[in-house]
Amino acid sequence: MRIALAATCIADALFPQAPIATVKLLERLGHTVVFPGGQACCGQMHVNTGYFDKAVPVIENHVKTFEPVLDNEWDAVVIPSGSCAGSIKHQQAMVCERAGLPDLAKTANAVAAKTYELSELLIDVLGLTDVGAYFPHRVTYHPTCHSMRMLGVGDKPYQLLRAVEGIELVELPDADQCCGFGGTFAVKNADTSSAMLADKVTNIESTAATVVSAGDYSCLMNIGGGLNRKGSTTTTMHLAEILASTREDPTTPPAPLRAGQSGVAKAARR
Structure with missing residues (x-):
């Protein structure tokens, strides 16, 4: 298949390891x-904070950038x-x-119908649960609110993680509870x-767990900050990073942040 990557704003600015791992x-x-060069924000930040009118040109740019998927490009x-x-x-x-x-x-709507979150693409479109990954570490998974409640991805990320060779996947208590980020909710x-x-x-x-994983780096940024301030040895990794890891080319969990060190600095080291 020929697949276009929408990298997301936060990944482009702070956590490029997620889209890089997706490509890998x-x-x-x-x-x-392929990486369409005209992409920018999808408009979520504007819509979630009530700036619907200002979201329109942002959404229009996203739709026009990814419209070639409708022509089977x-x-x-x-x-x-x-x-x-x-x-x-x-929302769009x-x-x-x-x-x-x-x-x-x-x-x-037509572009959205051919747009997939990573676990949706792997399982629903490509028909895979075992992607040949190898990650011999103790991992717990946080299912993010939007993936559960808006997309309804269900246990797809868990299916993918359970098939990873060497992984020790442990259940997260109260996994379905929000981490408290919610974009500007954490500020307001x-x-x-x-x-x-x-x-x-x-x-x-x-x-x-050595690693807490999720399908959104926005939530992992918030969780990582909380772990850092508590001096935890648990670190954060996107689902794509774990699935991209193999015996031949293993991905090593990043070192936990030191107290006072920012997630931006951590991203820059990777």
Whole structure:
């Protein structure tokens, strides 16, 4: 297959290891990955904070950038983020309709229908659960809110992780509870967010996992900050990074952040 990659803003700016691992994985599986150069934000940040009108040109750029998938220039679009995939599938067309742009809404819906979060692409489109990964480490998984509640990916990430050779996958207590990020929610409702994050960090540490994984680096950024401030030895990795790891080319879990060290610095070291 020929697959277009939507990298996401946060990955482009702070966590490029996620889209890089996505490319590495898909190419190892025999597919061609292309990176449309005109891509930028999908508009999720604007929509989630109520700036619908300002989201329109951002969404239009995204739709136009990935519209070639409708002409079979590519077979699918992949995005290593449940929240961005959720926005593309459930917000973009709605915003366009609200702005009185039915044609753009129709195109947005059509592009969204061929856009897949990574675990959706691997299982629903490519028919894979075992991608030939090798990751001999103790891992727990945080299913992000948008991937669960908006996309409904269910246990797809778990199916993929269970098939990884050497992995010790441990259940995360209260896994379905939010980590407290929610974009600007963490800023506007800091006390509530901090309490939710504290519960999540406590549950992660109870697993004694070396790595906590998720399908969204936004949530992992928040969780990583909480682990850092508590001095935890558990570190964060995107699902794609684990699935891209093989015996021949293993991915080593990053060292935990030192107290006071930022996630930006950590990303820059990778």
